[in-house]
Amino acid sequence: MSEKPKLSQVLTHGRYATSFDAESAEEVYDPRKEALVRSMLTEIGEDPEREGLRRTPLRVAKAMDFLTSGYSLSAEEILKGAIFKEDVKEMVVVRDIEFYSMCEHHMLPFFGHAHVGYLPNGKVVGLSKVARVVDVFARRLQVQERLTNQVADALMEHLGAHGVAVVMEASHTCMMMRGVQKQRSTTVSSAMRGAFDEDHRTRAEFMSFIKP
Numbered sequence: 001m002s003e004k005p006k007l008s009q010v011l012t013h014g015r016y017a018t019s020f021d022a023e024s025a026e027e028v029y030d031p032r033k034e035a036l037v038r039s040m041l042t043e044i045g046e047d048p049e050r051e052g053l054r055r056t057p058l059r060v061a062k063a064m065d066f067l068t069s070g071y072s073l074s075a076e077e078i079l080k081g082a083i084f085k086e087d088v089k090e091m092v093v094v095r096d097i098e099f100y101s102m103c104e105h106h107m108l109p110f111f112g113h114a115h116v117g118y119l120p121n122g123k124v125v126g127l128s129k130v131a132r133v134v135d136v137f138a139r140r141l142q143v144q145e146r147l148t149n150q151v152a153d154a155l156m157e158h159l160g161a162h163g164v165a166v167v168m169e170a171s172h173t174c175m176m177m178r179g180v181q182k183q184r185s186t187t188v189s190s191a192m193r194g195a196f197d198e199d200h201r202t203r204a205e206f207m208s209f210i211k212p
């Protein structure tokens with residue numbers, strides 16, 4: 001049984017198709033990146049001119065710019081103006097900060113959660129900024145170990161804290177979808193600075209906070 005489409009559906013579809021063909025398909029965002037994506041599509045045996053792929057080079061170029069936007073940002077920019085004097089001595093922990101990055105070996109996503117702790121030394125930082133610092137370094141081509149260390153070092157440098165701890169747990173799609181094809185394994189990395197490195201009790205306290 002075939003159903004005739006309703007008139008409203010035809011009209012909506014018609015309007016969409018018109019704007020798609022006449023305007024959006026003409027849109028150019030970054031000609032060089034788009035040409036590279038088009039070549040890649042051809043190389044893998046695809047037809048970049050088929051309808052479903054016509055705007056793919058444009059979308060990929062935009063997505064890549066977003067996923068690597070961390071290169072044009074710095075932790076310093078994000079943290080300046082967000083650090084406040086406060087007489088707090090107790091550990092501050094922000095857990096389960098979602099992050100998405102791309103491995104530099106395969107340019108495939110790895111993603112998971114970051115847990116960040118610090119021991120204030122007369123200054124505290126807006127909590128959302130901690131998450132943004134994670135993004136600044138995650139939105140680059142990375143290896144998880146370096147990412148973890150960069151977040152710790154940036155916070156240590158700009159917060160002037162007694163110590164900083166960062167633990168990251170991630171799933172790597174380059175391991176899940178290719179290579180050893182292990183879907184359930186996660187990778188945990190940590191970077192301990194100052195008191196978290198020197199004092200096992202401080203480290204243990206942090207670890208107890210981030211336990212699931």
Ligand code: ZN
Pocket residue numbers: 103104105106107108172174175
């Ligand atoms: Zn990889």
